[in-house]
Amino acid sequence: MSxxxxxxxxxxxxxxxxxxxxxVRDLCLPAGLxxxxxxxxxHVVIRNRLVERQGAVCRAGTAFHSLYAIYSGFVKCxxxxxxxxxxxxxxxxxxxxxxxDAINSGKYTCDAVALxxxxxxxxxxxxxxxxxxxxxxxxxxxxxxxxxxxxxxxxVMLLLGSMRAAERIAVFLLNLSKRYAARGHSATRFNxxxxxxxxxxxxxxxxxxxxxxxxxxxxxxxxxxQHKDIEIKDLARxxxxxxxxxxxxxxxxxxxxxxxxxxxxxSSGQYA
Amino acid sequence: MSxxxxxxxxxxxxxxxxxxxxxVRDLCLPAGLxxxxxxxxxHVVIRNRLVERQGAVCRAGTAFHSLYAIYSGFVKCxxxxxxxxxxxxxxxxxxxxxxxDAINSGKYTCDAVALxxxxxxxxxxxxxxxxxxxxxxxxxxxxxxxxxxxxxxxxVMLLLGSMRAAERIAVFLLNLSKRYAARGHSATRFNxxxxxxxxxxxxxxxxxxxxxxxxxxxxxxxxxxQHKDIEIKDLARxxxxxxxxxxxxxxxxxxxxxxxxxxxxxSSGQYA
DNA sequence: CGTGATATTGACCGAACTCAAAGTTGGTGG
DNA sequence: CCACCAACTTTGAGTTCGGTCAATATCACG
Numbered sequence: 001m002s003x004x005x006x007x008x009x010x011x012x013x014x015x016x017x018x019x020x021x022x023x024v025r026d027l028c029l030p031a032g033l034x035x036x037x038x039x040x041x042x043h044v045v046i047r048n049r050l051v052e053r054q055g056a057v058c059r060a061g062t063a064f065h066s067l068y069a070i071y072s073g074f075v076k077c078x079x080x081x082x083x084x085x086x087x088x089x090x091x092x093x094x095x096x097x098x099x100x101d102a103i104n105s106g107k108y109t110c111d112a113v114a115l116x117x118x119x120x121x122x123x124x125x126x127x128x129x130x131x132x133x134x135x136x137x138x139x140x141x142x143x144x145x146x147x148x149x150x151x152x153x154x155x156v157m158l159l160l161g162s163m164r165a166a167e168r169i170a171v172f173l174l175n176l177s178k179r180y181a182a183r184g185h186s187a188t189r190f191n192x193x194x195x196x197x198x199x200x201x202x203x204x205x206x207x208x209x210x211x212x213x214x215x216x217x218x219x220x221x222x223x224x225x226q227h228k229d230i231e232i233k234d235l236a237r238x239x240x241x242x243x244x245x246x247x248x249x250x251x252x253x254x255x256x257x258x259x260x261x262x263x264x265x266x267s268s269g270q271y272a
Numbered sequence: 273m274s275x276x277x278x279x280x281x282x283x284x285x286x287x288x289x290x291x292x293x294x295x296v297r298d299l300c301l302p303a304g305l306x307x308x309x310x311x312x313x314x315h316v317v318i319r320n321r322l323v324e325r326q327g328a329v330c331r332a333g334t335a336f337h338s339l340y341a342i343y344s345g346f347v348k349c350x351x352x353x354x355x356x357x358x359x360x361x362x363x364x365x366x367x368x369x370x371x372x373d374a375i376n377s378g379k380y381t382c383d384a385v386a387l388x389x390x391x392x393x394x395x396x397x398x399x400x401x402x403x404x405x406x407x408x409x410x411x412x413x414x415x416x417x418x419x420x421x422x423x424x425x426x427x428v429m430l431l432l433g434s435m436r437a438a439e440r441i442a443v444f445l446l447n448l449s450k451r452y453a454a455r456g457h458s459a460t461r462f463n464x465x466x467x468x469x470x471x472x473x474x475x476x477x478x479x480x481x482x483x484x485x486x487x488x489x490x491x492x493x494x495x496x497x498q499h500k501d502i503e504i505k506d507l508a509r510x511x512x513x514x515x516x517x518x519x520x521x522x523x524x525x526x527x528x529x530x531x532x533x534x535x536x537x538x539s540s541g542q543y544a
Numbered sequence: 545c546g547t548g549a550t551a552t553t554g555a556c557c558g559a560a561c562t563c564a565a566a567g568t569t570g571g572t573g574g
Numbered sequence: 575c576c577a578c579c580a581a582c583t584t585t586g587a588g589t590t591c592g593g594t595c596a597a598t599a600t601c602a603c604g
Contacts, residue, residue, distance in 0.1 A: 079426050083515040087430040101426055103419025109426060129412060133405045140401060146418045147375025153425035154351050154373055154381060158359040160432035161476035165592065195550065204433035206593055211552055227551075227601075243355040437560070467582065478561060483584055499569075499583075 015048055015119065016071070027095025027182070028069050029123065029142065037135045044131050045069075046122040057098065057112035057120055064102035066122045070094050073118025074193050077110040078201070088202035090152075091115075091176075091194070094183060097123070097145055115193045160204045163242075168203040169213045170241040173223070177232060188235065192228040287320055287391065288343070299367025299454070300341050301395065301414065309407045316403050317341075318394040329370065329384035329392055336374035338394045342366050345390025346465050349382040350473070360474035362424075363387075363448075363466070366455060369395070369417055387465045432476045435514075440475040441485045442513040445495070449504060460507065464500040 016022040019030040019041045029045075030038045049068075051057055057068050057075055070092055077090045077098060089110055092098055102108040103125070132139035159168055181187035192199065196207040203210070214225045222241075223232045232238060288294040291302040291313045301317075302310045321340075323329055329340050329347055342364055349362045349370060361382055364370055374380040375397070404411035431440055453459035464471065468479040475482070486497045494513075495504045504510060 079430050081430060081434070081515070085430070085434045087426075087433045089426045089429050100419050101423040104416045104423055105420075109423045129408065129415065133408065133411060136401065136405065139405060143401065143418075144376045146415075146422070147372050148377075149422055150418070150425065151373040151376055151381050153422065153429070154359075154361045156429055157361050157425070157432060158351050158353060158357070160429060161359045161473070162353070162357045196552095197550090201433070207550090208552080208594085209592055212592090215552070243353070468584095469582085479582090480562085480584085481560060484560090487584070 017047070018042060019045060022071065024071060024095040024183075029097065029128075029138070029145070032141055033135070033137055037138060040131055040135065041138075044123055044127040046124065047071075049120050049122050051114040051118040051120055053114055053116050055114050055118075057114060057118070058102075058108045058110070060108050060111050062108055064099065064106050064108055064125070066124050067097050067099040067128070068112070069097050069121040069123055071119040071121055073120075074115040075112050075118060075120075076115050076194065076198065077112045079110055086201055087204075088194075088198055089156075091202065093179060097149075100146055100149055165203075165205045165209050166213050166216070167242050168205060169199075169210065169217070170238050172199065172203055173230070173232065174235070174238060174242075177235065188232040190230060192230055194228070289319070290314060291317060294343065296343060296367040296455075301369065301400075301410070301417070304413055305407070305409055309410060312403055312407065313410075316395055316399040318396065319343075321392050321394050323386040323390040323392055325386055325388050327386050327390075329386060329390070330374075330380045330382070332380050332383050334380055336371065336378050336380055336397070338396050339369050339371040339400070340384070341369050341393040341395055343391040343393055345392075346387040347384050347390060347392075348387050348466065348470065349384045351382055358473055359476075360466075360470055361428075363474065365451060369421075372418055372421055437475075437477045437481050438485050438488070439514050440477060441471075441482065441489070442510050444471065444475055445502070445504065446507070446510060446514075449507065460504040462502060464502055466500070 018039070019025055019028075020035060020038045022028070022030075025031065025038075030041055033041075046066075048071075051073070060080065072094055075092045075098060076088060077092065078086050078088050080086050090098070092112075098110075098112050099108060101110055128138075128142065132142055159171055163171065176190060176192070177187045180190045194202070196210045200207045200210045214223075217223050217238075218225055222234050222238050223230055225231075290311070291297055291300075292307060292310045294300070294302075297303065297310075302313055305313075318338075320343075323345070332352065344366055347364045347370060348360060349364065350358050350360050352358050362370070364384075370382075370384050371380060373382055400414065404414055431443055435443065448462060448464070449459045452462045466474070468482045472479045472482045486495075489495050489510075490497055494506050494510050495502055497503075
């Protein structure tokens with residue numbers, strides 16, 4: 001399998017100068033706005049903040065002034081416990097907003113780190129509030145974005161609170177698949193971007209378990225994986241994994257006796 | 273230990289007729305608003321929706337029109353997986369808002385059930401958006417409330433993703449303690465309101481584990497517990513449990529050899 | 545081509561789960 | 575008022591999933 005280039009490089013297309021001609025407009029803050037209102041966002045958005053791989057979009061504990069919208073690249077958000085334990089709270093790709101956790105306290109609670117070179121837009125929060133008082137559509141859409149994040153969080157709680165390791169990985173892969181597909185990339189072949197340890201941190205399991213589950217999925221013909229490159233061979237069967245976790249530790253060659261429940265997870269949830 | 277009456281009965285004080293004379297005003301939506309602006313909320317809030325114990329404040333899947341603010345009582349929110357697995361996503365008490373998860377999709381994603389007789393205020397969301405366009409303080413405060421929920425969710429992810437059973441319970445108890453204290457109740461003696469199974473569902477562990485950990489905490493003199501009535505005997509030591517989970521399965525009579533890290537969890541997080 | 549980081553795999557262990565059996569409590573109705 | 579019943583809780587015994595530790599294996603990169 002040759003290496004996969006999934007996420008568009010910031011250099012692959014001309015950088016947008018306005019939200020109006022941004023390719024991820026419909027996934028982002030200006031979604032649903034008319035041309036006139038979109039133009040007003042120019043006073044709110046500071047474009048083309050380039051963050052190189054491993055660089056920080058924002059740091060936990062620092063003062064909050066802006067949200068960040070991802071134009072290109074992939075961002076990992078983590079919270080860190082006093083004793084050093086780290087928890088990945090979200091993986092974000094183009095069109096998504098980060099930093100909303102900071103609105104209450106005025107300080108970011110997460111470290112947001114670029115997993116590859118990123119181009120992000122800074123959204124000055126005070127300006128966003130000002131403008132959204134004048135543009136009801138923008139106001140409502142921003143509320144929807146926050147509401148979406150809350151609903152996503154509840155999905156993650158369900159995952160962390162009541163799913164087996166194999167289910168968690170299946171959910172994780174399917175979620176990435178769906179989001180890549182929504183951005184015009186392949187739904188079946190993509191790059192994980194995270195190492196096994198970070199995947200584990202996000203899913204509440206250890207890196208060895210991640211590795212073992214992926215190996216098993218491969219043995220079972222659900223996918224092929226080589227480091228961070230993954231190709232899903234059987235999306236349907238992967239979906240059936242969820243709710244059928246009991247079959248995880250059986251070998252594929254054995255007949256899947258207990259396969260009764262075939263209900264996939266509610267597709268609405270966006271788990272990363 | 274005699275039964276404890278912790279949460280004010282809706283009958284114990286006259287019901288407020290306006291936000292201005294509501295006792296939980298400063299914890300709720302009108303926090304920080306002047307008298308004039310508070311008065312404007314009358315067009316937004318429909319007061320005194322009584323929900324009896326076991327009744328629903330809202331149901332997953334039903335159409336979203338309003339948020340709900342809790343005036344009195346205690347509400348449990350849950351999401352349910354297709355296969356029936358249930359995850360408690362939050363426990364909410366007076367002054368808190370629920371339903372924000374529904375803003376995006378227009379449908380509630382949670383079932384919100386009253387754990388005791390509740391008095392809730394319905395906040396018609398369209399009206400709230402309308403008014404918050406006119407009252408910047410209200411707008412910002414609402415954004416803070418949503419941001420607070422997101423930050424809380426990240427704390428729950430940390431709990432579910434990287435804490436041991438004993439730590440989870442310690443965090444849970446300390447969180448309840450803090451929130452009761454903030455509402456003028458005892459910080460050390462209160463009612464859990466949830467049975468062992470629901471506590472477990474919230475914390476991602478099984479009911480037997482909840483029972484065992486509570487028994488052990490009692491043996492160790494950290495608290496006394498009888499069913500849902502709990503009295504914390506040693507708040508400081510309970511705080512030290514967090515980050516010292518390795519000592520969980522040792523008996524108190526043994527010297528706690530490994531007790532080096534005494535850093536409590538960041539107090540900002542509100543875990544329920 | 546060597547070296548350090550990452551990934552895989554195996555063996556073993558242990559925290560939490562499962563199953564099961566009492567024990568306890570509160571509510572209901574005789 | 576008390577007996578009974580259903581629901582909840584506690585506790586024990588055995589199992590298992592995932593963690594831990596350790597030994598390779600593989601890859602990226604200088």
